Amino acid sequence: MRSRGVLVSVVAVLVVAAGFVAAGILLDASFYGVAAIIAAVAFGGSMVGLMALLLTLVGTVRELTRTVEQVTEQTVPLLGGVNETVAGVNAELARVDTIVASVQHISATGERIADVVHTAVANPVIKALAFASGTGVALRTARKAKKVP
Numbered sequence: 001m002r003s004r005g006v007l008v009s010v011v012a013v014l015v016v017a018a019g020f021v022a023a024g025i026l027l028d029a030s031f032y033g034v035a036a037i038i039a040a041v042a043f044g045g046s047m048v049g050l051m052a053l054l055l056t057l058v059g060t061v062r063e064l065t066r067t068v069e070q071v072t073e074q075t076v077p078l079l080g081g082v083n084e085t086v087a088g089v090n091a092e093l094a095r096v097d098t099i100v101a102s103v104q105h106i107s108a109t110g111e112r113i114a115d116v117v118h119t120a121v122a123n124p125v126i127k128a129l130a131f132a133s134g135t136g137v138a139l140r141t142a143r144k145a146k147k148v149p
Contacts, residue, residue, distance in 0.1 A: 017041030
């Protein structure tokens with residue numbers, strides 16, 4: 001919509017410039033006068049073109065500003081949610097760390113108990129097995145000795 005208005009303005013400036021040039025020629029103006037008129041009109045036309053470019057740029061900046069505001073409106077609540085989620089994850093990680101520490105403590109205690117049980121039971125069991133084995137060998141030997149008469 002604005003670009004049509006700018007286009008109409010540029011055409012109007014060119015028509016006025018052509019009118020001034022024609023008036024300068026018809027009124028028998030000097031070469032320098034006509035050149036000054038042409039230069040003034042060209043400068044005016046370039047200013048209208050620059051104005052059109054600036055209006056387009058202003059529209060683009062406004063659209064960009066609206067877009068950034070919308071993104072900001074949507075992003076701020078998301079970041080708040082992310083902060084809450086991270087806080088929750090940190091709390092859960094603290095709980096998991098506590099659980100892991102407890103499991104490590106239980107595991108270490110279990111290893112110590114296993115070592116104590118092994119130390120306490122291994123020697124007597126070995127002695128009992130040795131005794132049973134020796135007794136078995138002695139009984140077999142005694143039975144063979146009874147049968148041999």
